[in-house]
């Protein structure tokens with residue numbers, strides 16, 4: 001791991017200990033090892049240099065002692081701030097946005113995720129051409145070729161146009177992929193099966209929760225998603241079907257996690273992926289209860305959801321990783337579940353909670369189905385929660401819990417309660 005120095009500004013509006021601890025974790029995720037952490041109390045960053053000159057000189061000194069060649073900064077900097085800080089410290093300056101972009105870049109696997117990261121990176125680079133930060137970011141980009149050092153304004157203008165062209169080409173390709181998604185999503189919506197979306201902070205255990213539920217209730221248990229103890233393990237959306245023993249079924253989707261100060265370039269590029277939750281009937285907000293900053297993480301998640309236009313969808317808070325704490329689990333308090341995604345009893349409790357929220361519009365009805373209508377009996381057995389079946393002279397009498405749509409279709413067979 002490459003040694004680096006971290007620095008940030010402490011003020012009233014931000015929970016510094018939380019964001020700087022997170023910057024440290026982000027650095028680790030990008031293979032960078034922090035050697036020293038500098039903080040400066042300032043109400044606002046200094047326009048020209050972000051940190052004060054004195055602080056920057058101190059950092060330069062510390063960098064020599066710790067053999068660090070990179071300074072990682074806790075905010076997104078302006079091109080001028082990057083350039084000036086690079087000049088004063090003699091270090092490569094990576095701001096928080098560039099750091100997150102690096103991580104996303106190294107994690108992206110699918111074509112869609114790669115395209116989105118690429119677009120976000122280019123949009124970040126555009127105003128920052130010829131700063132070290134942007135060029136280093138570019139070196140990770142396969143085929144990027146606009147790193148002409150010492151070039152003049154004309155050269156920069158040319159580079160700018162090359163990048164802009166590249167962005168629109170990539171956007172076009174992304175749109176094609178997005179269209180396919182939309183078609184699939186529309187099909188899902190039409191099938192009137194309910195959807196639940198996992199949302200929450202990165203590393204909270206969303207993918208683990210999906211995998212656990214899939215083990216218990218999945219039709220295809222082998223369709224596990226990638227879970228790992230690292231930031232941004234998941235960068236795209238996966239949807240899996242769950243069917244409970246009472247035939248109630250739903251689609252569960254897993255997607256990208258959030259982080260504080262999520263770069264706007266990424267939010268923009270990932271807007272369709274991030275907004276997967278927009279069409280859900282229910283959100284499961286997964287929280288890592290074992291993280292001391294979990295409250296701040298909840299706030300960040302809620303704020304991010306608002307920013308991407310996800311609002312007014314019912315949300316359940318589920319507090320994960322209870323096994324790491326000295327606490328009882330699973331425990332349901334009101335609508336809030338304390339659980340562990342690795343514990344089957346917890347997952348059963350979670351399933352029960354989801355069911356009470358999602359299927360409250362199911363109704364219990366009794367039907368009398370003539371013997372020549374066998375397909376309806378079959379359908380009830382397949383799609384509804386059959387409670388009793390009696391064979392009467394006139395036909396099969398079935399009492400079952402059914403979805404509203406099915407209830408409507410079967411209304412002609414409904415028996416009045418007598």
Ligand SMILES: Nc1nc2c(ncn2[C@@H]2O[C@H](COP(=O)(O)OP(=O)(O)OP(=O)(O)O)[C@@H](O)[C@H]2O)c(=O)[nH]1
Pocket residue numbers: 201202203204205206207208209226227228229230231232233234235255256257258320321322323324339340341342343
């Ligand atoms: N001890 C413990 N570890 C857990 C639990 N749930 C998840 N983890 C671990 O936490 C790490 C992150 O889990 P993921 O499911 O990948 O987290 P995620 O929310 O999908 O993260 P991103 O995809 O990065 O947004 C993994 O190493 C999991 O094994 C739990 O209940 N208990």
Ligand SMILES: [Mg+2]
Pocket residue numbers: 206207208226227233234254255
């Ligand atoms: Mg994940």
